[in-house]
Amino acid sequence: MTKCGYCGSTILIGGVRAGDQRFCNNKCHQNAYILSVTKNVPTDMLEREVEEVWRGNCPRCHQLGPIDVHKVYKVWSALILTRWTTRAQVSCRSCATKRQLGGVAFSFFFGWWGFPWGLILTPVQITRNIIGMSRGPDSSRPSDDLQKMVLVKLGAQMIASQKAAANQPPTSPK
Secondary structure, three states: OEEOOOOOOEEOOOOEEEOOEEEOOHHHHHHHHHHHHHHHOOHHHHHHHHHHHHOOEOOOOOOEOOOEEEEEEEEEEEEOEEEEEEEEEEEOHHHHHHHHHHHHHHHHHHOOOEOOHHHHHHHHHHHHHHHHHHOOOOOOOOOHHHHHHHHHHHHHHHHHHHHHHHHOOOOOOO
């Protein structure tokens, strides 16, 4: 079993290869590339951006934070097919709890129907959601996951700026 080079999830089969690294999917591969571009982001700029997101309003309910990355786990099964997911969500604790309760309900009703993985993974994903609801990220400081998401956002902005600058026609002297 291999771990994703970006998010650390276990990859049983498939994934995307890039050199000697493996990623869950193209999004993780792209985010890893973006992170590689952000090595020159000043620490104070990153801390300021993370603090702004953390102390800001929830993107879902628009209530005051703290805002952080919360994970929602789901499993769906049908006979011999089982699919399980982990979705990272940037939100307040209240919105995250609602989504995690939804993940528990979804997994409870749709997770059991596959053999053998549905029977094995359904209690795992339900437990992970319950743990996420009861513990969650530390509300006294931004999590490393939030810092990583903000860094990816900054990197994407840097790449977009570089592409825009490269596409600008040269200015002619007057």
